[in-house]
Amino acid sequence: MVAQVIDGKAFAAKVRAQVADQVAKLKEENGITPGLAVVLVGEDPASQVYVRSKGKMTVEVGMNSYEHKLDVDTSEEDLLALVEKLNNDPAVHGILVQLPLPKHLNEDLVINSIDPAKDVDGFHISNVGLLGTGQKSMVPCTPLGCLMMLRDHHGSLSGMDAVVIGRSNIVGKPMAQLLLGDSCTVTIAHSRTKDLPDVVRRADIVVAAVGRPEMVPGDWIKEGATVIDVGINRIERDGKNKLVGDVDYASAAARAGAITPVPGGVGPMTIACLLANTLTACCRANKLPEPEGLTA
Template identity: 50%
Template sequence: MTATILSGKELATKKREQLKLEVERLKAEGVSPKLVIILVGNDPASISYIKGKQKASEETGVDFHLDHLPESTSEEELVKLIEHYNEKEDVDGILVQLPLPDHINEKTVIETISPEKDVDGFHPINVGRMLTGQEAFLPCTPAGIVEMIKAADIELAGKHVVVVGRSNIVGKPVGQLLLNENATVTYCHSKTGDLKKFTSEADVLIVAVGRANMITSEHIKDGAVVIDVGVNRLETGKLVGDVAFDEAINKASVITPVPGGVGPMTITMLVSNTVISAKKRLS
């Protein structure tokens, strides 16, 4: 068996084309979707991620604005800037790029962003709405994963999904979204005993731990769907996922590559959330 490659890059390209049409319709009605990103400091990874978000915004016609603040910016100054954008009617999405410098409280910053402009889906109100099945901005990586699975016509109802990783950004919310799709969900993490026992029973295996090539073929059930969220750089400079791709491709039925898998969909879902927010200006 050789797995089918589930390309997030291809799906993201299609979705961005659809979003571009939606943005054109909104602009024809006098609404120009706008995304504001705030970066504090000069973290190289954050700068790279923001470039990807800017590119996706420009491709779809979403107005993009970056406030790049010095590392010395105080928490009070950052909070005041967020509150300023909360009040601006022409701003549809606000994202503060994480991680923040140590002297700024991440929780305080996230909770300052208006839930109606929280296009990252991190505000506790949006998390609570998601958990209770209400309309909410969904966190971008989990939402992208669900969209990829659905686009591949993979049935989720009644399937056993195993999520390896329990972060608030990916692990916990993706499990909840798949539970909402009537899957049976098991969470595994660093304290799980006999990880292989759980992962080898998964119809759908989602791995988001940030450890290169952690999941090998013996962790995977024959014919499983494998979604690799990890992005790790080896000493050679090569980017790899949390799953040993060359092994897993001969065991899984469907697998996402790294790079070109979940990453492009994460950025695309951010733009999608911004467009959804902009539509609310018409109601």
């Protein structure tokens, strides 16, 4: 089987166009412009790239972008004070604190200090609890993007066997919750999983979120399965810097029914969903109807 390529880049452009339409409508009919604040502590080069491209796309869909770049040795007190200021700023509808934070800062404490209504990453314990109990919440962007692509490709996911490799709070766990919400039979695999190849071979849907370059080979993939590759790994090959996923693309594409590429798959969808979440947060804050098709 030769897999159909799921074009995350094109899908993300469609989502952003939908967001842009709604933003224009909000401005025209209600005089409101959604605002997204992104906080970056330190100078990690990869994080700087993401923050820059988030800012650019935020402006492209007609929203206001507020970037806060703090010194690598910023104190927890100062960071919490900035979050509090953004919580109280009516022009800010979404707040994202770029992770990972430098080691001296308590990530859980900082994330849980964000107003849950502005937590467009969906990482606040209150949003995690709402998602886990099937209530309206802010849904983490990367898993939401993966779910949108899966629903678009399959229609219903009901009854499918899904294996999520990775159990992080930002990808693996919320991804599993969303798949369960769509009535998949969900297995969460991790570094202690026994017989990972056999576990993956059972899956109709494989979501790989590990952070190990090309770890999943094609012979783990059931013929015709759908493969969603979340991994973003920078490697050097033939003297060149390359971006690869957690899946060995060539061998997996030879067996899968559909597969997301890296780059151009999950990454662009993550940013599109961040903008969608900011729009949703803005509508909720102003007690306006929520955009359709942009939430889980």
